[in-house]
Amino acid sequence: MIIRFKPGCRAAELNRIQDKIADLLPGAALALGRGFISVRTCRPELLGERLALIENLPGVHKTELSLKETCPRTLAAPPPELAGLFKKNAAKKFIIIAGPCAIEDEASYLAAAVRLKAAGVGALRAALFKPRTSPYSFQGVGGKGFAIIKKAKSRTGLAAVTEATSETQLADISRFCDVVQIGARNMRNYELLKAAAVSGKPVLLKRAPGATLKEWLLSAEYLIKYGNENIILCERGDSFSKPDPRGLDLKMIRRALTAAALPVIADPSHAAGDNDLVPAQALAAVRAGADGLMLETALNPESAIMDGRQTLTIPAFAGLLKEIRKLR
Ligand code: PEP
Numbered sequence: 123m124i125i126r127f128k129p130g131c132r133a134a135e136l137n138r139i140q141d142k143i144a145d146l147l148p149g150a151a152l153a154l155g156r157g158f159i160s161v162r163t164c165r166p167e168l169l170g171e172r173l174a175l176i177e178n179l180p181g182v183h184k185t186e187l188s189l190k191e192t193c194p195r196t197l198a199a200p201p202p203e204l205a206g207l208f209k210k211n212a213a214k215k216f217i218i219i220a221g222p223c224a225i226e227d228e229a230s231y232l233a234a235a236v237r238l239k240a241a242g243v244g245a246l247r248a249a250l251f252k253p254r255t256s257p258y259s260f261q262g263v264g265g266k267g268f269a270i271i272k273k274a275k276s277r278t279g280l281a282a283v284t285e286a287t288s289e290t291q292l293a294d295i296s297r298f299c300d301v302v303q304i305g306a307r308n309m310r311n312y313e314l315l316k317a318a319a320v321s322g323k324p325v326l327l328k329r330a331p332g333a334t335l336k337e338w339l340l341s342a343e344y345l346i347k348y349g350n351e352n353i354i355l356c357e358r359g360d361s362f363s364k365p366d367p368r369g370l371d372l373k374m375i376r377r378a379l380t381a382a383a384l385p386v387i388a389d390p391s392h393a394a395g396d397n398d399l400v401p402a403q404a405l406a407a408v409r410a411g412a413d414g415l416m417l418e419t420a421l422n423p424e425s426a427i428m429d430g431r432q433t434l435t436i437p438a439f440a441g442l443l444k445e446i447r448k449l450r
């Protein structure tokens with residue numbers, strides 16, 4: 123950590139800052155520079171807890187923490203145990219999660235699930251609870267859809283990835299599904315993160331539009347601190363607004379891949395907002411090194427109540443898979 127002083131910080135203030143750091147961060151090594159002190163501690167989790175008291179000290183301008191000091195557990199976490207969760211597919215170890223934006227009705231979902239299995243997906247999108255900007259928009263079929271997920275799983279043998287929008291859904295999601303998705307809107311819902319951590323299921327954590335790498339990994343840090351290292355990060359672009367999606371942040375994918383050992387996948391569907399643009403975004407994510415993709419795919423996107431515009435048909439999805447295989 124670097125502690126920067128205010129211009130004109132007096133000697134008495136400086137001494138007090140040093141004494142106080144020794145007090146607050148026992149065992150820390152301090153090195154005084156021009157206008158700053160650098161602090162090395164082997165207990166970085168104490169920094170988060172005691173930072174405010176350091177920042178309150180007269181003479182302190184600001185503190186700067188490295189990513190490793192901010193998210194110590196996430197940066198040190200080993201690759202998660204996901205063996206057997208995603209069916210091996212034609213693109214080898216690559217994670218491919220596909221399915222409609224939301225489960226809308228049993229017949230179309232089961233038919234899509236069977237076709238997706240044949241096309242080579244690793245797991246199914248299985249959304250029942252949809253976080254919508256407008257309360258008048260389709261909210262998902264809700265809890266009655268768990269029976270549909272059960273059927274889809276038994277017909278295909280595929281894992282189901284289901285978004286939780288509230289802590290109250292987690293018991294059923296853990297019972298009927300295989301991966302808890304934390305959507306972009308809820309990346310900063312810290313109570314939901316804590317509850318998802320203790321659900322015992324792997325968590326797919328989407329980056330919120332505009333969130334920095336640090337903020338995204340801090341949400342992963344919540345999951346790990348509360349007991350769950352089985353995390354998949356998912357980049358999904360920087361905009362919620364349909365007419366103006368800004369695409370995937372490819373550099374963010376690379377930065378996340380190099381910062382931590384967690385798998386990083388990409389969701390080109392929500393990033394592109396238009397199925398004509400999805401394949402190019404998907405292939406760009408693969409080239410950036412992504413460990414997998416989440417793709418909205420349905421039997422008949424034109425009749426989808428949700429996100430049909432950005433949903434691939436099954437033949438288009440199969441064609442994209444072929445292109446991905448060429449790159450891997
Ligand atoms: C989704 O994947 O179903 C979704 C709602 O996406 P996001 O959270 O990225 O907006």
Ligand code: MN
Nearest residue numbers: 223418428429
């Ligand atoms: Mn969607």
